Amino acid sequence: MIKSPICEMLKIDYPIFQGGMAWIADGRLAAAVSNGGGLGIISAMNAGGDYLKRQIEIARSLTDRPFGVNIMLMSPHVDEVAEIVAEERVPVVTTGAGSPIKYMERWLEAGITVIPVVASVAMAKRAERSGAAAVIAEGEESGGHIGELTTMALVPQVCDAVDIPVIAAGGIADGRGVAACFMLGAVGVQLGTRFLLAKECPVHPNYKEMVLKATDISTVVTGRRFGGHTCRSIKNDFTRNFLKEEYAPDATPEKIEELGVGALRLAALEGDKKNGCFLAGQIAGLVNKEQPAAEIIREIFEEAEALLKGASLWVK
Amino acid sequence: MVLEKVRELIAEKINCEPGSITEETKFADLGIDSLDVTELVMSIEDEFNIELEINESMVTVADLIKAVESKTAKG
Numbered sequence: 156m157i158k159s160p161i162c163e164m165l166k167i168d169y170p171i172f173q174g175g176m177a178w179i180a181d182g183r184l185a186a187a188v189s190n191g192g193g194l195g196i197i198s199a200m201n202a203g204g205d206y207l208k209r210q211i212e213i214a215r216s217l218t219d220r221p222f223g224v225n226i227m228l229m230s231p232h233v234d235e236v237a238e239i240v241a242e243e244r245v246p247v248v249t250t251g252a253g254s255p256i257k258y259m260e261r262w263l264e265a266g267i268t269v270i271p272v273v274a275s276v277a278m279a280k281r282a283e284r285s286g287a288a289a290v291i292a293e294g295e296e297s298g299g300h301i302g303e304l305t306t307m308a309l310v311p312q313v314c315d316a317v318d319i320p321v322i323a324a325g326g327i328a329d330g331r332g333v334a335a336c337f338m339l340g341a342v343g344v345q346l347g348t349r350f351l352l353a354k355e356c357p358v359h360p361n362y363k364e365m366v367l368k369a370t371d372i373s374t375v376v377t378g379r380r381f382g383g384h385t386c387r388s389i390k391n392d393f394t395r396n397f398l399k400e401e402y403a404p405d406a407t408p409e410k411i412e413e414l415g416v417g418a419l420r421l422a423a424l425e426g427d428k429k430n431g432c433f434l435a436g437q438i439a440g441l442v443n444k445e446q447p448a449a450e451i452i453r454e455i456f457e458e459a460e461a462l463l464k465g466a467s468l469w470v471k
Numbered sequence: 472m473v474l475e476k477v478r479e480l481i482a483e484k485i486n487c488e489p490g491s492i493t494e495e496t497k498f499a500d501l502g503i504d505s506l507d508v509t510e511l512v513m514s515i516e517d518e519f520n521i522e523l524e525i526n527e528s529m530v531t532v533a534d535l536i537k538a539v540e541s542k543t544a545k546g
Contacts, residue, residue, distance in 0.1 A: 303506070
């Protein structure tokens, strides 16, 4: 059995979080992951407060275990959803796409364990200083909004820089990835792409099919030119058109931002393979079957445990 | 004085000539993204022994200097 300080801190059986994937990670998926012994996470995404309240209610009706909410700090409704998680006393809040410092005082006062996603050492240090209980160090292998460092380079440097627990994310989909991240100093992992193929994941079947079909080189990063919305997704007409526009001589940050509007919803809810933006990590090529969330978690940790037990193989 | 130090720290960080940085220079024009700004602010905090907030209105070198001066004036 693999136990780490993060299990004790969050009262979870396995040190694994399910990523807060916008338009996808709802109350049902979060509850399924939490019931499987991990930390399920609802994405508050760009939606308003009513959506989040409803998802929290659904999760609470399906599980007695702790779960979290991911707050996307660029959301136009961020103030509203930040207040709702405090009112609802959600046990854990993870944050993405920015610095959560503005909301820290309110959340800590509400007894929330705050775990920001960070993409650099400086971000991790600032999170620690502002009262974060742990950080998720996310490498650019991840799907969705990303930084520039790889998980391999980022995780050990963040582990050296802070005294709070570090959760690794980006490029992990099986027990090998988990074992490697523990060797880098992480005490937990966050997975998104693998949970897209959880039976309980409500995403459109076409999305699941895109991930199942993906190979090692199927994803591409858009939005690097102007920064701000750097995103990894599966190559399709949407990404090809985006990149063409992004690198056109007359491109402007405003024009480029317009291009992405609505594309996540098209992918996740409508399964529009042509115009949708199918966020997925580089590890998508390793994800090749649909399974219940609890089975995914069990399988990953059985493998990680066997690997870590056998790690002395190389020590002569 | 603050300008000189901030210039020096930026130049040191991105390997350029301090003389090429003015108050009007935008971080984006120096290829400095939000992750770089976070790191830069950390080193400025250490240098001046202050704590700064980072927000989206920090676009130019002058914005950063203003933030530093508001803190050092208080201290």
